[in-house]
Amino acid sequence: NISVPKEYSIRRHYETHREKYDQYKEKSRVDKLWDFKAALVKQQSLLRNVKRDNEAVVKASYIIAELVAKNSKCFSESEFIKGCLVKTTETVCPDKVQIFKNISLSRNTVAERVDDNVTNLSEQLFAKVKSFTAFSIAVDESADVSGVEQLAVFIRACDTDLIITEELLDIISLKNTTGEDIFNKVYGLLEKYNLPLSKLVCEATDGAPSMTGKQNRFVANCKFHHIHCIIHQEVLSSKFIKMNHVLQFVKKVVNFIQSQGLNQCQFSSLLSDIGCEFESLPYYAEVCWLSCYSVLKHFWLLREEIKIFLEMKGESPDKLYDDNWVQDLAIMVNITWHLNDL
Template identity: 30%
Template structure:
C-alpha cells in the first residue's frame, strides 16, 4: 500500500500584501510591529490571513450595519475610520512600550496574584508560590544561563501585602470594565440574593447581566455586608448606595430583576423604576419550602432534626453510626447528608439519603440510650409519618431534577421558561399518578410506604398552580424572541410588547416584523445560527426595533444561580482560617474568582509605581 502526502500550503509564498484601500473599505489596518496580523478597527479582532476575502467576510458578517451608518467614500466614513485608527494607535502605545525590569517583575506578580484569586487561595500563598518557583528553577538549572531567570523570580513582589494590593488593583480593573460596559448598554438586569458567610455576616450578592457589544455577560456588581435585620427596605437602601457610588442609574434598569427571597426589595425598586419587572427565583429552595403545609413542614423539620441528631450530637456518635453503616450489607451509602439552607438541592438530597439508610437509622436509634433517640424513633415507626417522608423525598427529587436543568452559566430566560413549562406538564402527570395510586413516578413512596393521603395530592396541585405565578413577562413575548419567524404580526402582540417596553414604537415594530419575516437572508440566518442569542446579536440594525425587544428579553437573568455559585466561592475564600478577612478584600477576591472579564495587566503596570521585592 502506498500513501501519498499532499504538499503543505505556504501562505507566505502567495505574496499576500496589505493594501491601503482595505483600511477605508473594511476598517482594517496592519500594525507596524514584527509578525503583526490584520486588525479590525471596529472590534479589535485579528485576522490571521492577509486576504481580501477574509477581511470582507469579517466586515460584512460582524459589522454589516457600519456601511449603513457610514456610507463608503463619505466624509462621515473617513472621519470615523481616522478616529478609530487614532484610538487604536493610542491604546497600542502602552502595549508596545518596553517594560523596565521593575515593571516586568510587577506584571509577573500581578499574573500570579490573579491565578491565586481565581482559585480562591489566601494572600499568604503568594509567598509560597514564589518559593516553589525558585526551588523548581534551581533544581532545573543546569548552567548559569538560568541564574538570571532565578534572580528575576526572586525580585517579584509577592509578599502577602503585595498580593493584597495587586488583587485590589485587578479587582478595580475588572469592575472598571463592567461599569464602563453598563453605561453603554441599553438594558441590564440584576440577580440578587442574600446568604451568610462563615462568620455569620449576612452578605447580599448582586450580579448584573448585560450586552457588552459582542456577547451577553454576567458579572459581579457588588457584595454588600448587611448588619442586623435583612428586610427588603434595608436591602434597597444598601443597593441604592452602591448604585450612587458607582454612578449607575436605575433608569436603565428596565430588564427584570431576579431575586431570591425578598419581595419587599422588588417593590422599592419599582418605585424608582416603574419599567422594571421583578422575577422571584421560582426554583429557590426557600420559595419551595414556603409552599409546604403545616404538617409537611413539620415532617421536613423532624427529619432534619433526626439527621442532625445522628451526625451532629457528638463526633463519637457520628463515628458509631458510620461504623454501623459500614458493617451493614444492605447499605447503599456510607453516611447521612447534612442539609444546608443556602443550597437549592440540599434538602432533597438529604431526604433521599435518609430514606436510603432508613434501616440503619432505625437500628442506630434503637441501640441508643439517649432520650432524644427514643423520641425520634417514635416518628420513624409511624407509618403515616414515613409515608410523608417518602413522598417529600420523591417530590423534591423531581424538583431537584428541574433545578439541575436550570443551573449553569450562560442560560437564558427562554431556557427557564421552556423547562418550567415542561415541568408544569409533568406536574399534571404526577398529580394523576399519585391520585390513582399507580406511583410510577413516586418510587420511594411505592417501595417504602404506599400510603397516599389527600395532603400529598393537594401539595402537588399547589406547586402546579403556582409555578409561573410570579412571571410577569408574557409568554407570547418570550415565544417571539425564541422563534420570531412563526409569529404573526398583530396588534395584540405589539400591545403586549409595548406594555413591557414602553419606549418601543408599535407601528415601527409591526412594519419591521413583516419585512423581517419575508426576508430570505433572515430565514437562512435563523436556521443556521448556533443559538438564539447568536442570531439576535448578528441581526442587522435594519430591524432595530425588533432587535431591541430581543435584547430586552435576552438581558434577563433566568435564575439566581450566579449568586448561589458565588456563595460557594465566598465560603471557599472566607474560611474559618481566614475569618479576619476584611469585607473589601473578600469582595475583591470574589470578583476575580467569578468574573468573565480579563483585565489589562500592562495598563495596570503602566499606571502604577513598580518596585522589586525587598
C-alpha cells in the same frame, strides 16, 4: 532587545583592537566570526529566557492570588502555598527551584494582586457596558459576620450580538437600609458604570420590607418591572408541597447524627468501614432552600446505612421501613433536584 550597534562604533572597535583580530587569517577568521555570532545568539537567548521566566513568575503570582481570593482564604496562607511549591520542586525538578522561589506571594503582594484583578474585571465590565442594549439587576442586602449590612448588586445584560453577560457589579456597605437609601446606592452604582436607566428592564429582590414594603421601598423608587427572587419563590412554594412529614424525620435524623460528636464519628466510621463514597451527612438550613436537595440526596443514598446506624443506637427507623414514606422521600429528592437545577 539588544540594540544594533552603529557602523561607526563597530569600525572604531575594530580599529582599536586591529592587532588582536589581524592574527586570524582565512578559515580561523571565519571560525572566529561564527564564535562571535554564537555568543551573541546565546546572550540574546539568555535574556529572552530571563524575561520569559520573569513573566511566568508574575503570572503564577496572579493565578495563586486569584485562587486564594476565590476560596476565601487568608492572604497570609499564600506564603504557606509557596513553601509547598518550593519543597515539591526540590523533589521533582531541583533545577527549577529558584524560579519558584522568585514567585512573590507575601501577604501584601497577594492583596495587591487581588486589587489588580478587581480593577481589571471592572475595566472589562466598563468596556462591555457600551454594547449593552438592555439589562436587569438583582439586589439583595444582608448583614455580614460583623453586623454591617452589605448590599450585593448583580447585573444580567444583553448586547448587540445577543450575548448574555452576568456579573456581580459590586458589594456596598450600608449605614441605613431603607428603600430610599438602597435606591440611591444602586442608582449611584449604575451611574458609575454608565448604565442608563432607560436600558433597565426589570429588577429582582427578595420580599424584605425595605424592598417591597408599603412605604419608602426600593421597588417604589425604581418604578420598573419587579421580579420576586426565584429562590424565595421556591421556599414559599415548598410550603404547599405537603411533604413536611418527610423533612421533619430527615431533619431529626440528621440532627441526631451530626449534633453529637460521638454519633458523628461513629457514623463516619461506619461509612468508612463499608467503603461508602460519602463521609457524613450535610446539615439542613431552612433559610437556605438550596441545601435541601443536598440533604435529601445524601439521605436517600445513605438510607440503608442510616437504618443500620439508628438500630445500632437503639433509635427507631420506622419511617425507613414504610414504603409510602420512602416513596415520598424519593419524590422530594426529584422535586428539589429540579428546583436546584433551575
